[in-house]
Amino acid sequence: MTPRVIIVGGGFGGLNAARALHSAPVNLTLIDKRNYHLFRPMLYQVATGLLSGDEIAGPLRSILSRQKNVDVLLDEVTGINSSERVVHLKQRDLPYDFLILATGIQYNYFGHDEWRKFAPGLESLDDADVIRGKILLAFERAEEMASSGQAASGEIERQLTFALVGAGTVGVEMASTLAEMSRMALAHDFRHIDPASARICLYEAAPRILPTFPEHLSMKALRHLESLGVRVYTKALVTSVDSAGIVVGGQRVPAATVLWGAGVVASPAGRWLNAPTDKSGKIIVAPDLSVPGHRDVFAIGDTAHIVACTRNLVGIKSRTPMVMPGVAQPAIQEGKYVANVIRRRVQGRQAPAPFWYWDKGDLAIVGRTYAVADLRFARFAGFPAWLVWAGVHIYFLIGFANRLFVLLQWGFAFLTQRRQVRVFSVERPSERNFIDPAA
Ligand SMILES: Cc1cc2nc3c(=O)[nH]c(=O)nc-3n(C[C@H](O)[C@H](O)[C@H](O)COP(=O)(O)OP(=O)(O)OC[C@H]3O[C@@H](n4cnc5c(N)ncnc54)[C@H](O)[C@@H]3O)c2cc1C
Known part of the structure; x- marks a missing residue:
């Protein structure tokens, strides 16, 4: 019988595992609770109105439509019975011979899940829509208060x-x-408020921003952020979030819009298997990325805690193995690697060498034309780093049409300093929940 492979999650890890199994003699089922693959690195551009969702996402079904050995299923996995080799979906069970878990992460509210409704995190297209609506509505409310002249003291500032x-x-x-x-896109749209007077405050509990970057790059990013008018507070621990704002370092900061990006926890996949996990819930896997005690189950991407040797872009090997960071590249490479492990196993061939990571470095964008780049063998900031960021991100976007649209949108925004996607719905219940918790 043809071996059945189930992949849970159509993100960077799961999708690349599925593609790498394209000619393998297996029956593949890719399950995702969403019907799309999302290019998360550009999600903030949807949340801030530069791009629309369909420019950075593609339906999994159509991405994999030419791959004959794969079936795409829109469903949510709720558990696993590893002794019976089935995954539990919402309504039924599905048997597997090999299972790849690539279910990603969720935002961590450090035991305060009640903050989630006041401070959404950016994870899905829905979140991006909600956040865009929340941001634009805050400007609308300020304008309405200023024009009516009836705002309570401090409310427009809030x-x-x-x-x-x-x-x-x-x-x-x-x-x-x-x-x-x-300061640019909204600058001319309002009559009674000055959008440029908006206070953008960034709070970080650690001593510096971008803690995974070398210190001199995080300092450059900090200076650039400040030049854009962002107020940055480090060693600033947020201890409370509610509908009026936040409490940080014992001080209340009134803010109508609070956005969360402070920490992450892995999906519950580790609990489904009762597998060993690290403190953020990632499954600690073996060198071939299988789950200890479950030879035919693999965990990859943000679901897994993986320690591996690395080589950088110019081929230099690291002396000590490192923990894989929670970014797209490890997930992509791990997806391809487990596909190879499974392919070899079903073909009765020798297992590949343990996983190693080709470390292409880290990039972060700081505004329209500035970025920081740590390519390991070279570290730099400014417009050249932005060019690298833009090239890499356009290259990895799914589909030619998306790449073209994004390039055109960027060109338009660059020349006109305007944002295209400025409409939002105040009627959607999920949005109302985030926008006005009191409503
Ligand atoms: C806003 C944002 C910006 C980012 N920017 C960058 C960046 O610039 N560069 C970079 O390299 N990385 C970036 N990352 C990190 C990067 O996106 C992740 O590391 C990467 O997506 C991990 O891939 P993955 O396959 O493990 O999980 P994901 O890509 O998160 O995919 C997980 C998939 O599993 C599905 N799923 C989850 N649970 C279930 C379930 N129970 N049943 C069915 N399906 C399920 C989800 O719907 C999702 O499609 C960013 C992340 C975020 C949130």
């Missing part, structure tokens, strides 16, 4: 204060883009 919690890549990207949006 509407125009945006608090971003967490200064990792996502927080820095959001803060810089929001600052430019308020």
